[in-house]
Amino acid sequence: MIVTRSSEEAARWARAYRTAGLSTGFVPTLGGLHEGHHSLLRRARSECEKVIASVYLNPTQFHSAEDLEKYPASEEEDLAALRRERADLVYLGRAADLLPDGFQSWVDVEILTRPLCGAFRPGHFRGVTTVVAQLFSIIRPHRAYFGLKDYQQAAVVRRMARDLSLGVEIRLCPTVREASGLAISSRNRRLSAGEREAACVVHRALEAARRAIEAGEDRIQVLLAALEQQLGSEPLFRTEYAEIVDAATLERFGGGRIEWGERGVLVAVAGYIGSVRLIDSEWIEARP
Numbered sequence: 001m002i003v004t005r006s007s008e009e010a011a012r013w014a015r016a017y018r019t020a021g022l023s024t025g026f027v028p029t030l031g032g033l034h035e036g037h038h039s040l041l042r043r044a045r046s047e048c049e050k051v052i053a054s055v056y057l058n059p060t061q062f063h064s065a066e067d068l069e070k071y072p073a074s075e076e077e078d079l080a081a082l083r084r085e086r087a088d089l090v091y092l093g094r095a096a097d098l099l100p101d102g103f104q105s106w107v108d109v110e111i112l113t114r115p116l117c118g119a120f121r122p123g124h125f126r127g128v129t130t131v132v133a134q135l136f137s138i139i140r141p142h143r144a145y146f147g148l149k150d151y152q153q154a155a156v157v158r159r160m161a162r163d164l165s166l167g168v169e170i171r172l173c174p175t176v177r178e179a180s181g182l183a184i185s186s187r188n189r190r191l192s193a194g195e196r197e198a199a200c201v202v203h204r205a206l207e208a209a210r211r212a213i214e215a216g217e218d219r220i221q222v223l224l225a226a227l228e229q230q231l232g233s234e235p236l237f238r239t240e241y242a243e244i245v246d247a248a249t250l251e252r253f254g255g256g257r258i259e260w261g262e263r264g265v266l267v268a269v270a271g272y273i274g275s276v277r278l279i280d281s282e283w284i285e286a287r288p
Helices: 007-019 035-047 065-069 075-084 124-139 148-163 186-190 193-199 201-214 220-232
Strands: 002-004 024-029 050-055 089-092 143-147 169-173 237-246 265-273 276-284
Touching (some): 007 024, 007 050, 007 089, 024 124, 035 143, 075 089, 089 124, 143 148, 148 169, 201 276
Parallel strands (some): 024 143, 050 089, 143 169
């Protein structure tokens, strides 16, 4: 496994792979690798001849200094995990290369970033898309892999790659869950045992909404009321948003009922247990 902190060296190795006619799969990460990241690396390995990963704790996508400071990442542990997953090249990003003093050229996807997380975290997605666009420019992968736990982020990156003709195929991969149903996340490490149990209410609420939709319920207010009632049953969980939206546009349905479009329906939830922010979603791709 080649490990480098130099963007120039990472670009040279990635270019050498392409020149040799080898397909490349790219997994960008913040660090704090867990089974969700491992699943992305394995998917890349199954579809590509060379697997490239980046580890960069991007400060511009964090909503608060406290959240950034408490992000649970260990470079040593991350590199060990990447070796186990047989990554070929690892780029350890540096702010001096990606966000140097005086940096002022931002990438902003305008519409998809407004609802859901974007309504509560101004500037978050601008930080994501800017750094991901830089990483794509350095690595120039054939495919890049993102998990569906953060559906909005994946949708935003996919839109950016298409709009800017970046030449990378965005592959969306299933959410990886613990046995309890809790979506695996680096931030889960900050939860106590009792808080982890409480956090399972999110998945239970999403599953209940999915089952109701698949059974034919299409009234938005009925579905939202049931979703919010389930979330409200857990006193430790504070809901930030609970939404049922068009999975293509991430916009609410205007007529009070689900309207099935090209990508189906997204049920999305975000909230807090203590100071730990949790997000999760259920993507229902086709009309039941």
